[in-house]
Amino acid sequence: MDTPQCLAATMNTGGAQAECALWHLEPAKPYRLSFENEADVVCLLLGAIEAKTGYDGRSPSAMRFDALTAAFHPAGGRVAVEASAVSAGFAAFRFAPELQHKLLGADYRLAPIPTSIDNIASPSIAGLVAYARTLFNASSQPDSIAVEAVSQLALVDVFRSLRAFASKTACGPLSDREYARLREHIDANIAERLSLVELSDLLDLPVITLRRRFQRKAGLPLHQFVLERRVQIAQHQLTATSAPLREIAASCGFASQQHMTSAFSRRLGLTPLAWRERART
Incomplete structure (x- = not known):
């Protein structure tokens, strides 16, 4: 298993931060990640991952990240993941606030999200992740324009899903x-x-x-x-x-x-x- 690392520090750039998202690809092998988000991060799960996960200082607990889903880690949140079984890794994109505003304006403005959200699923996210698999599994460096397009669609699809969840998650306690x-x-x-x-x-x-x-x-x-x-x-x-x-x-x-x-x-x-x-x- 890899030594602990900071996701933000390993993210690659396809251009100036204000113009496109920073991105990081985690391959299909066990890993440890520990970082504090400087900006919103969206992850596309290229395959299923079994891990112990702790968010915002909470004790780690068993967690399964399902394939063909997305995860959202809000700015200011802390993430600690120790993955023991990784079938296909994930692709992560970090969006500076100015980039989000440039891409979306106020169309997808949400109330502050206090903690990370996993296993965000929808048909459009599943299709996007399937395409991302082919993009990042190529033998050569992925095309920068294609990566930029995938990152923007990932942000839009995740925000759409979170907005759809809002009415459900605003409900009362369990009966x-x-x-x-x-x-x-x-x-x-x-x-x-x-x-x-x-x-x-x-x-x-x-x-x-x-x-x-x-x-x-x-x-x-x-x-x-x-x-x-x-x-x-x-x-x-x-x-x-x-x-x-x-x-x-x-x-x-x-x-x-x-x-x-x-x-x-x-x-x-x-x-x-x-x-x-x-x-x-």
């Missing part, structure tokens, strides 16, 4: 029934690697909608809730059984015993072993 169904599924599958895509499919909601509606219902992000449930279920097992720590970690969905220990220490101020000893005294 009691939706929330109970989600909790039941999480508890029943706590040993598995739960993903936002899987959980959103359960309720037939877009990922972005599930994130916002869940937080409005529960008062905390969904990925944090899942981790809290892992800790709570592990607490019960530590008290009620004599199972080894590594078995409890696996049965509660932690990546390792060390991962469980880290989660316990941050949330309870005790290691799992110390928790077990204290609970039994």
Whole structure:
């Protein structure tokens, strides 16, 4: 896996920043990326990617980036991605504010987007990504005019999709029934690697909608809730059984015993072993 790098620092230029987007191509191999956005970034997912992802300082969680989709990372946001399985990489485009204004004017003005949004899907985005695959998979350096055209279409299609999502994501919290169904599924599958895509499919909601509606219902992000449930279920097992720590970690969905220990220490101020000893005294 590559050493950590800053996406902005590796972006190529096809011209002056005010005239075209800076771009970066990540090939089909595991990678680590960590950067703070100086400007809006749009990524086209040329293939599926399995990764641990943390946005804006949040703890990394399992995430699947679907092929033929886009991702949007707003200016000022922080991104940390550790990708373990990469089928075809991605192409990223960074748009300075003056370039966005020159390209779109006020036609696609949106309310500030507070965090990154993944798996943005539409027929037009899928078609654009399919074309980008052929553009960036060529043996020679991609044509600069074609790259510029793809970057502009990517920005327009993503903004159109985000605007279409706005009415859906502005709705209220999950209903009691939706929330109970989600909790039941999480508890029943706590040993598995739960993903936002899987959980959103359960309720037939877009990922972005599930994130916002869940937080409005529960008062905390969904990925944090899942981790809290892992800790709570592990607490019960530590008290009620004599199972080894590594078995409890696996049965509660932690990546390792060390991962469980880290989660316990941050949330309870005790290691799992110390928790077990204290609970039994």
